[in-house]
Amino acid sequence: xxxxxxxxxxxxxxxxxxxxxxxxxxxxxxxxxxxxxxxxxxxxxxxxxxxxxxxxxxxxxxxxxxxxxxxxxxxxxxxxxxxxxxxxxxxxxxxxxxxxxxxxxxxxxxxxxxxxxxxxxxxxxxxxxxxxxxxxxxxxxxxxxxxxxxxxxxxxxxxxxxxxxxxxxxxxxxxxxxxxxxxxxxxxxxxxxxxxxxxxxxxxxxxxxxxxxxxxxxxxxxxxxxxxxxxxxxxxxxxxxxxxxxxxxxxxx
Amino acid sequence: xxxxxxxxxxxxxxxxxxxxxxxxxxxxxxxxxxxxxxxxxxxxxxxxxxxxxxxxxxxxxxxxxxxxxxxxxxxxxxxxxxxxxxxxxxxxxxxxxxxxxxxxxxxxxxxxxxxxxxxxxxxxxxxxxxxxxxxxxxxxxxxxxxxxxxxxxxxxxxxxxxxxxxxxxxxxxxxxxxxxxxxxxxxxxxxxxxxxxxxxxxxxxxxxxxxxxxxxxxxxxxxxxxxxxxxxxxxxxxxxxxxxxxxxxxxxxxxxxxxxxxxxxxxxxxxxxxxxxxxxxxxxxxxxxxxxxxxxxxxxxxxxxxxxxxxxxxxxxxxxxxxxxxxxxxxxxxxxxxxx
Numbered sequence: 001x002x003x004x005x006x007x008x009x010x011x012x013x014x015x016x017x018x019x020x021x022x023x024x025x026x027x028x029x030x031x032x033x034x035x036x037x038x039x040x041x042x043x044x045x046x047x048x049x050x051x052x053x054x055x056x057x058x059x060x061x062x063x064x065x066x067x068x069x070x071x072x073x074x075x076x077x078x079x080x081x082x083x084x085x086x087x088x089x090x091x092x093x094x095x096x097x098x099x100x101x102x103x104x105x106x107x108x109x110x111x112x113x114x115x116x117x118x119x120x121x122x123x124x125x126x127x128x129x130x131x132x133x134x135x136x137x138x139x140x141x142x143x144x145x146x147x148x149x150x151x152x153x154x155x156x157x158x159x160x161x162x163x164x165x166x167x168x169x170x171x172x173x174x175x176x177x178x179x180x181x182x183x184x185x186x187x188x189x190x191x192x193x194x195x196x197x198x199x200x201x202x203x204x205x206x207x208x209x210x211x212x213x214x215x216x217x218x219x220x221x222x223x224x225x226x227x228x229x230x231x232x233x234x235x236x237x238x239x240x241x242x243x244x245x246x247x248x249x250x251x252x253x
Numbered sequence: 254x255x256x257x258x259x260x261x262x263x264x265x266x267x268x269x270x271x272x273x274x275x276x277x278x279x280x281x282x283x284x285x286x287x288x289x290x291x292x293x294x295x296x297x298x299x300x301x302x303x304x305x306x307x308x309x310x311x312x313x314x315x316x317x318x319x320x321x322x323x324x325x326x327x328x329x330x331x332x333x334x335x336x337x338x339x340x341x342x343x344x345x346x347x348x349x350x351x352x353x354x355x356x357x358x359x360x361x362x363x364x365x366x367x368x369x370x371x372x373x374x375x376x377x378x379x380x381x382x383x384x385x386x387x388x389x390x391x392x393x394x395x396x397x398x399x400x401x402x403x404x405x406x407x408x409x410x411x412x413x414x415x416x417x418x419x420x421x422x423x424x425x426x427x428x429x430x431x432x433x434x435x436x437x438x439x440x441x442x443x444x445x446x447x448x449x450x451x452x453x454x455x456x457x458x459x460x461x462x463x464x465x466x467x468x469x470x471x472x473x474x475x476x477x478x479x480x481x482x483x484x485x486x487x488x489x490x491x492x493x494x495x496x497x498x499x500x501x502x503x504x505x506x507x508x509x510x511x512x513x514x515x516x517x518x519x520x521x522x523x524x525x526x527x528x529x530x531x532x533x534x535x536x537x538x539x540x541x542x543x544x545x546x547x548x549x550x551x552x553x554x555x556x557x558x559x560x561x562x563x564x565x566x567x568x569x570x571x572x573x574x575x576x577x578x579x580x581x582x583x584x585x586x587x588x589x590x591x592x593x
Contacts, residue, residue: 019488023481045463047565048520048558055557072549072589080546083492083508084554086516088485089456092477093463096470112473116480123484126497131486132376140377140441161406170381173388173404174437177395180406 006063013079014061022122027087030094037097049090056084091119141171144245149175151241151248152219163196163212164221168246182217203228209235213251220249255443258432263447266329267292272343273332278528283339283346286454290514291532293451297424297539299324304420304542305585308400308412314393318427358472365479366453369497373445378498383440386502389422390436394429414592418585421503421543440501448500452509453479455517462521503543511540511551519558523574524566530574538581548589552582 018024031053038046059065060081070078095115102108126132137146145167152162153176162172163182172181182196196215199208203226212220213235220237222228223246233239237249268285271292281287300321307317336343388404400417402408416422422436425444429436432443456478460471485493492508499505514536522529537555540547559575562568 016488016490019491023485023487023491043565044520044524044562047561048516051561051565052558055561056553059553059557069549072586073545077546079490080504080508080550081553083512084550084557087491088478088481088493089459089513089516091481092474095477096464096474099473100467100470115477119477119480120484122487123481124486125484126486126494127372127483128486131494131498132372132378134375135377138442139435139437141437142377142379166381170384173406174383174391175435177388177392177402177406183405 003063006066009075009078010061010063010066013082016079017082020124023087023091026091026094026118026122027085030091033094034090034097049086049093053085053090060084095119139175141175142167144243145171146175147243148221148241148246148248152176152179155219155250157218159216160219161215161217162219162221163200163208163215163217164219164246165201165223165226166197168221169197179219182212182215201226205230205232205235209237218251218253220251222247222249255432255434259443259447262428262432263443264289266325267296269329269336270295270325270332272336272339273328273334274532276335276339279526280522283343284458285343285347286457290451290454290458291535294514294532294536294539295328296325297542298535299328300424300427301420301538301542304399304423305418308417308420308423312399313397314399314423314426315397315430317399317423318430321427322431353468355469355472358469358476362472362475362479365476365483366450369479369483370446370449373449373497373500374442377441380499380502382499382502386422387425387437387440389416390425390429390440393423393426394436399423412592414589416545417592418589419503419542419544419547421506424542425501444501448506448510449496452496452513455510455513459513459517459520462517504546506543507540507547507550511536511543511547512554515551515554515558519562523562523571527574530578534578534581537578541581541585545589548582548585552579555579 031049034049038050066075066078069081073080099108099111099115102111135141135143137143139146141149148164148168149172152160152172160178161180161182162168164172169181172179196208196211196217199211200220200222203222205228209220209230209232220232222232224242224244232249237251239247240250241248267289269292271288271290272283272285274291274295275282275284275288303321303324304317307320385404389400392402392404392406393399396402400409400412400420400423403413425440426436428443429439432439434443453475456475460474464471464474482493482497485491485497488494492505495502495505496509500509515533518529518533518536523533533555537551540551555575555578559571559578563571563575
């Protein structure tokens with residue numbers, strides 16, 4: 001049991017969970033407010049908002065708990081333990097309790113708007129282009145990738161195996177479970193240079209084409225913007241479809 | 254047609270199931286939101302109960318889906334018969350609550366939730382974890398197998414220990430099969446609005462527990478919570494983002510539905526009605542379906558709250574009841590350690 005290693009993971013998990021820290025700051029402040037005002041709370045509510053978060057925090061910051069739990073989950077996802085903390089409802093409850101203390105209606109309305117402003121300024125809007133985009137299909141797959149994937153899926157070959165750039169590989173078997181894919185798994189967000197996908201994304205046709213044939217890939221997808229170092233057709237593949245982003249090649253074995 | 258099927262599958266059936274189950278409780282027999290919430294929990298718990306043995310027996314996907322469908326049909330018929338006599342009372346209760354609710358605040362809350370559900374339905378969030386989760390759903394349906402192939406199409410040598418005890422992708426596939434659509438469509442388009450609304454139903458019940466007869470403050474709390482969710486992207490690892498842009502992944506349900514359900518049960522229901530301990534038991538079983546996180550995070554929550562409330566309520570039976578509720582997670586945990 002390595003105490004330093006455990007504390008490093010717990011610290012990283014905590015940092016991931018609190019993010020910018022403002023919501024967590026509000027949570028702590030309002031927790032203190034609830035504790036101070038808890039004489040007015042009934043026992044059940046007091047137990048939940050006062051004792052429960054404190055006990056949970058003691059447990060999840062404990063390296064012994066970390067070691068028990070990482071028998072069941074990867075240490076990379078230990079940050080999910082922090083979801084036991086009632087962050088959202090403590091902030092909402094604390095602010096609502098503060099509002100409840102004010103009896104005058106006009107001041108309550110102003111306070112309501114001020115609290116909304118505090119929450120907005122402490123957080124970050126989810127509904128931005130960073131997190132969401134519009135597509136014209138219910139699969140919610142990028143259009144150009146879906147176009148190629150459906151072309152492969154609807155093709156009449158009995159055996160289908162695909163090699164292509166990441167976007168195609170990630171979505172291929174989400175759409176058609178009968179199509180095999182070449183290995184595309186990233187290790188620490190970087191693809192091993194040994195993987196075919198790495199060579200496809202670099203345009204190294206002279207290297208990946210024969211590897212694809214050896215791997216039994218009868219479908220090959222290349223991104224149109226990638227500068228390739230040789231013609232794919234020279235290796236026996238035939239271009240069967242192209243759209244604004246991708247070209248699809250097929251090998252007739 | 255899909256819309257009609259989805260309404261029946263995601264609202265009517267859970268409502269009937271839940272209200273049927275609620276007839277055995279002492280309180281809130283006619284509460285529509287509690288009915289829907291319990292109905293969902295029952296559906297998922299039943300799926301987990303059926304799926305694990307059928308997966309280990311190496312049966313096929315159609316068999317699992319068929320058996321679950323039969324169980325759901327029988328359960329729904331039974332629940333309908335049991336709850337039929339209270340139909341009028343349920344409708345009267347809904348109308349009364351709507352009449353007495355503070356209209357402007359209720360409208361703001363409904364708009365905020367509606368907006369979140371609409372965006373979940375209409376817009377795309379790309380998450381490459383889906384190459385695992387959604388792919389497994391599609392593979393199950395396309396190949397009629399249960400955890401036979403990995404996400405590249407290669408056959409597993411042995412059952413994948415980390416995923417097989419929480420077969421939420423297979424549940425996604427069964428849902429797609431019953432709705433007559435594609436698993437990717439269920440995951441990315443249908444599940445998001447359904448789970449977002451389900452989560453807010455739970456929070457609505459929590460608001461009820463916290464503010465009892467103060468209707469205005471109840472809606473103020475809910476509005477604050479909605480805004481907290483909408484501005485919850487301060488971290489890519491907050492539970493808020495998981496509900497709003499990764500809601501089809503089982504872990505999102507753990508953080509935003511099952512843990513709040515556990516909080517709700519301890520805040521209001523467990524202290525004077527033993528019936529709700531059975532709901533807590535079922536909740537943990539349902540949580541086990543959704544994610545490997547569902548094995549331990551809800552259990553931790555239940556364990557801590559069970560012990561705390563046994564002390565503050567001065568009732569030692571809480572410890573035994575808590576232990577019984579933790580039983581499914583304990584069994585699955587042991588199975589996981591054996592097959593790991």
